[in-house]
Amino acid sequence: MDHDPIPMPNPTRHLTTYPRFLWRAAGLATDGGLRFYAWMTVLTCIALVGAHAWAIQVRDGLAVTGMSDHVSWGLYIANFTFTVGVAAAAVMMVIPAYLYHDHEMHDAVIVGELLAIAAIVMCLLSVTVDLGRPDRFWHLMPGFGRFNWPMSMLTWDVLVLNGYLLLNLHICGYLIYSRYCGQRPDPRWYLPFVFLSIVWAFSIHTVTAFLYCGLGGRPFWNSAVLAPRFLASAFVAGPSLIILAILALRQLGAYPLGDRPVKLLVKIIQVTALINLFLLACELFTIFYTGGAHLASAHYLFFGMHGHYGLVPWIWTAISLNVIACGLFLWSGTRRRIWLLVAACVMTVVGIWIEKGMGLIIPGFIPSTLHEIVEYRPSLIEWQITAGIWAAGLMVYTVLLKIAIPILNGRVRADLDHRPTPVEQATSITEITAPPAR
Amino acid sequence: MTETPPSAPGKGCGEEDCACTRRTAMKAAGATLGAAAFATALAPLTEWAQDLSVDQFLQKHYREMSPAEMAQVLERITSDTLKHHGVQISISDVKPRPDVQFGYALNLSICIGCRRCAEACHVENNHDRASHNSYIRVLEMTQGSIDLEQGDATYTHAVPAPGKYYMPIQCQHCDNPPCTKVCPVEATWKEDDGIVVVDYDWCIGCRYCEAACPYHARRFNWQAPEIPAEEINPVQAYLSNRIRPQGVMEKCTFCLHRTRQGRLPACLEACPTGARVFGDLADPDSEIRWILANKRVFVLKEELGTKPRFFYFFDK
Structure with missing residues (x-):
């Protein structure tokens, strides 16, 4: 304490600086040009449609979805699985920045970490809308309800997802606030959390895979390679989304980062995309060469079964997009052509969204455990709610970036902010000039 | 300055x-x-919330309620059923009998696939009429195979059809149930007499148990069940056949409101061929113990290690 190597602000100063920081953040989050307001209005409208659809679903029951006792999870859980992966992928920015002390990545890492926060919000929304009784959410709260930990993998998921949200909120919040104060962040206050978040990022997607692969009655999911596949695909889709975000910020002139972060992310994707395809090939070989119980779902997914072909177009779209995108990432010409890079990223995101969502969750239920084939098609309500969740996620991400970027740029800082108001001026003058009592 | x-x-x-x-x-x-x-x-949401009371919101888990609290809840369920369905019910919380272990056996040689068990379940357990829900699904199987993949649950022709045999499937009340393990809020558990139950007022409707069950034994209330007043079975129990709320899981309870009071399950009473045998596995003189000792008995998906309490056997 006495010989602190890093100058720390006087603790009592935070009592005034932190509320001012929050107030400034609220201002930054709601200030912007016409484009910003238009963008937020569009997102709000989509979120409104989603909120309304959800209210109808709660009132009338999940019968308004396309789900049934045969296919009892659908689009919501599919979307949940994908967004967990996006959240986990922020770690792909954190590792080079902090583990390998790549300082040029430090500015870009926040773009990834804020994406993780928005993605976790989407995860939590996706599971909430899937509940038949959202009014009983408190039964899931440790200490209040009856938390079936450690037996239920869903309780693990509740812990790791909320923990990851808190970790990232702390890391981002602390770094941004330090910058706002004009202080060098104290490594003791964030580095341990950064290292913890690296492990934690792996855990959120692993636990989510365990949700499915621990079920012996669902042979399609009951595969040890599921968690590695989840991670591999997450580390393709996540960095692709981060590249898109960085390019969009550059295009808007909001936060022009150098080329290095994008180049590094492309390098990461070159490896992870290949690993992803390799693991898929391993899975397909085991399923189709062995045959038996595991085969039915995969056969339905890839080729259809007994006249039912519901998922066939989905999965081949996903496979084509993933293979083409992988080729594009590997081709050196792509890095010189921004539009090709954007196309590859979009293809990856869409491809993996289908593969991890509709291509993984739905075939787990088809054929059912009694080998009946009942197909599933998301209803309009489900699409509306899912779109609403994406809109909400994008709103969260936009607002977080709006707050973070001006502060990281140094345009908004506590000492620049502190223009004493006339009242404050008056008080300080009185303080100085007022004669001491008696 | x-x-x-x-x-x-x-x-x-x-x-x-x-x-x-x-x-x-x-x-x-x-x-x-x-x-x-x-x-x-x-x-x-406000239209939906009209039917929800603070008492309901704060209601404790089944196993945490005192007898007095349970009495209050039963009273509320009685008045709610009168209000919403126009029927005076008599509902109780039937506890397991000491030293009883329930088990079920089904003779595949004489089951004719008439689905009267499924129909009896539908009526006894106050299932939603429109969806024709039942805890029992009868598979028509081809002789020469016990592979479920060859089964068909949607047959509509006269039974028994030549070359076919029939396999009714309901909750197997496993001794190692994958469904109770996965429930995040302990809304489903195995009772002392072996029956796997759901607290309909505690379930959050995540449907993880439905994904975990290898026997398609669980049903979800996708909407509030609708039953005409004159068809409602007024003899109800908290853990079994009371009318379920919207958005929660339900399943076969071995008709615990009957069996825990010395009666037989509705599906057994409805069976015209006597294919079903229900009894106390803890009683060495019971019929079901005789069957386990003397027939060629098997359980479904034994390789999953779920240890079902529902046994199938062939006579000849």
Whole structure:
């Protein structure tokens, strides 16, 4: 304490600086040009449609979805699985920045970490809308309800997802606030959390895979390679989304980062995309060469079964997009052509969204455990709610970036902010000039 | 303190303040508009919440309720059923009998696939009429195979069909149930007499148990069940056949409101061929113990290690 190597602000100063920081953040989050307001209005409208659809679903029951006792999870859980992966992928920015002390990545890492926060919000929304009784959410709260930990993998998921949200909120919040104060962040206050978040990022997607692969009655999911596949695909889709975000910020002139972060992310994707395809090939070989119980779902997914072909177009779209995108990432010409890079990223995101969502969750239920084939098609309500969740996620991400970027740029800082108001001026003058009592 | 620059900051400040106020007012208006829009969008929730009381919201888990609290809940369920369905019910909380272990056996040689068990379940357990729900699904199997993949649950022709045999499937009341393990809130568990139950007032409707069950034994209330008043079975129990709320899981309870009081399950009573045998596995003189000792018995999906309490056997 006495010989602190890093100058720390006087603790009592935070009592005034932190509320001012929050107030400034609220201002930054709601200030912007016409484009910003238009963008937020569009997102709000989509979120409104989603909120309304959800209210109808709660009132009338999940019968308004396309789900049934045969296919009892659908689009919501599919979307949940994908967004967990996006959240986990922020770690792909954190590792080079902090583990390998790549300082040029430090500015870009926040773009990834804020994406993780928005993605976790989407995860939590996706599971909430899937509940038949959202009014009983408190039964899931440790200490209040009856938390079936450690037996239920869903309780693990509740812990790791909320923990990851808190970790990232702390890391981002602390770094941004330090910058706002004009202080060098104290490594003791964030580095341990950064290292913890690296492990934690792996855990959120692993636990989510365990949700499915621990079920012996669902042979399609009951595969040890599921968690590695989840991670591999997450580390393709996540960095692709981060590249898109960085390019969009550059295009808007909001936060022009150098080329290095994008180049590094492309390098990461070159490896992870290949690993992803390799693991898929391993899975397909085991399923189709062995045959038996595991085969039915995969056969339905890839080729259809007994006249039912519901998922066939989905999965081949996903496979084509993933293979083409992988080729594009590997081709050196792509890095010189921004539009090709954007196309590859979009293809990856869409491809993996289908593969991890509709291509993984739905075939787990088809054929059912009694080998009946009942197909599933998301209803309009489900699409509306899912779109609403994406809109909400994008709103969260936009607002977080709006707050973070001006502060990281140094345009908004506590000492620049502190223009004493006339009242404050008056008080300080009185303080100085007022004669001491008696 | 310093000299005022020529640009007259006083005036500038004033303009800025003005712009700030205007902008703040716009923001406040936008926020109000947004909040109002969200309130309107969420309006259906208020219609839904009309039927929810604070007591219901705060109700404890089945195993944490005192007898007095349970009595209150049963009273509320009785008055709610009268209000919503127009039927006076007699509902109780039937506890397991000491030293009884329930088990079920089904003779595949004489089952004719008439689905009267499924129909009896539908009536006894106050299932939703429109969906024709039942805890029992009867598979028509081809002789020469016990592979479920060859089964068909949607047959409509006269039974028994030549070359076929029939396999009714319901909750297997496993001794190692995958469904109770996965429930995040302990809303489903195995009772002392071996029956796997659901607390319909505690379930959050995540449907993880439905994904975990290898026997398609669980059903979800996708909407509030609808039953004409004259068809409602008024003899009900908290853990079994009372009318379920919307958005929760349900399943076969071995008709515990009957069997725990010495009667037989409705599906057994309805069976015209006597294919079903229900009894106490702990009683060495019971019929079911005789069957386990003397027949060629098997359980479904034994390789999953779920240890079912529902046994199938062949006579010949």
